[in-house]
Amino acid sequence: MGLISGKVAALALTGTLAVGTVGFTFTGGETVDKVKAQLEELKNKVVQYEVAESSLLSKIGLIKDNATASLTDANNKIVSAKTEINNLKASKSFLEKQIQNLKAEITGLEADLNIAKETIAEKEKNMATLESELSRVSGELDELQVQYDTLLAEHEALVAENETNRSEAERANAEIEEANAKVAELEGKFQTVKDATEGHAPLTTEELETIGTDVSPDVHDAKLVVQNLxxxxxxxxxxxxxxxxxxxxxxxxxxxxxxxxxxxxxxxxxxxxxxxxxxxxxxxxxxxxxxxxxxxxxxxxxxxxxxxxxxxxxxxx
The missing domain is CATH 2.60.40 (Immunoglobulin-like)
Structure with missing residues (x-):
């Protein structure tokens, strides 16, 4: 295309044309200036779309990194709490069985008229000691259960937050696609805009599809499997x-x-x-x-x- 387009040339020919010794006068200058202003405005819009794309991609990366770190930390705390709870449950079951056995022995000893009182007193002392230990372990277990419930609630909150972040990432992708559509409308119309944006092509549909919204690790079910002994x-x-x-x-x-x-x-x-x-x-x-x-x-x-x-x-x- 030459200095002016075919339409501009046609407009110039339909403008004021003085024939004679004076020659002719071109009156399309104002139209050319308007087109140049429009081209400059369109160039600025394309540059703005590029900046918006970079900002949205950076935001998506931060969202995924924060969600990954939070879920990993929550999973580690849940597994640690569950392990300690299982240890205390094992101790509690052992102590309860010991108390049950001692109570059975006391019952048998009381039924036997020949049992020595010192033996009964010793068994009762042992039972009191075990009951005290059981009370301590039960208290620790209850405290850990509260901590575990709190961690589980925090974990569920993180899952909900992750879903919100997923929606935000999807919305950001939609904005990028809309920006790309607008850039596509401008491409090929004016050579000046093309030169100004050379090497800054918008993201393609294939590139957008590679931007995932999932985060890792997967949500832990907080349940430890007991392997066979x-x-x-x-x-x-x-x-x-x-x-x-x-x-x-x-x-x-x-x-x-x-x-x-x-x-x-x-x-x-x-x-x-x-x-x-x-x-x-x-x-x-x-x-x-x-x-x-x-x-x-x-x-x-x-x-x-x-x-x-x-x-x-x-x-x-």
Whole structure:
């Protein structure tokens, strides 16, 4: 295209034209000035759209980073609180069973007229001590439960905030698409605008579709799965080497040694039955040993994360 377009030339030809010795006069200057002003205005609008796109993309990035950090922190706190709660629940179950056993023993001892009063007093003292410990553990458990409920509420609030941020990001994408549509209307109309915006093309539809609104990590359900426990009969439990390696067990002649392997990150309350011998213990993470007076088939039982009793069986000499 030349200096002026075909339409401008036509307008010039329809303007004032003086023929003769004076020549002719061009009167389209005002029209050209208006077109130049419009081109400058359109160029400024394109530059403004580019600035708006950069601002919206930066805002989307900040929203995603903040949501990711908040959800990760909330998940870590929830898992830590749930682990501690499971530990305290295991201790609570163990203490409750101990109290139940002591109460049963007291009932049996009171029924026996030949029982010594000192024995009853000692059992009651032990029961009082265990009840005091149970009260302490129950108090800690209640306190942790309140903290856990608070963390869970904060977690749910973060999920709601994330949904709000998702909507804001989608709205920002819509604004970018609208800006791109307006820029597209201006493209190809004026060569000057094209030169001024060279190398600053708006985002394409494919590029917009790559801007995700999801954040990570996924929402944690705050429920820790209880992995199955493993039971082992220690064949060399009476050997000098084993006794030396485990002096805390105080192994006596004839004692059978058993080992519970707990691959969970928290303690688990366990009940065991072997013939007429019964008992309970807290299986801490890793390995926990206990003793029985005779051999035979051993059964240990524990509860999973849903409160369902599980068990495993192992034969011992």
């Amino acid at each position: 493993q039971l082992t009969y220690i064949q060399d439990g009476q050997s000098d080497a084993f006794k030396a390696a485990h002096p805390d067990l105080d192994i006596q002649e004839g004692d059978r040694v058993w080992r519970v392997t707990n691959n969970n990150a928290f303690a688990v309350y366990v009940e065991y039955v072997k013939g007429s011998e019964t008992g309970e213990l807290v299986a801490n993470p890793s390995q926990t040993f206990y003793l029985t007076e005779s051999g035979g088939t051993m059964i240990i039982k524990w509860q999973d994360e849903n409160g369902v009793w599980k068990q495993t069986v192992k034969a011992g000499a």
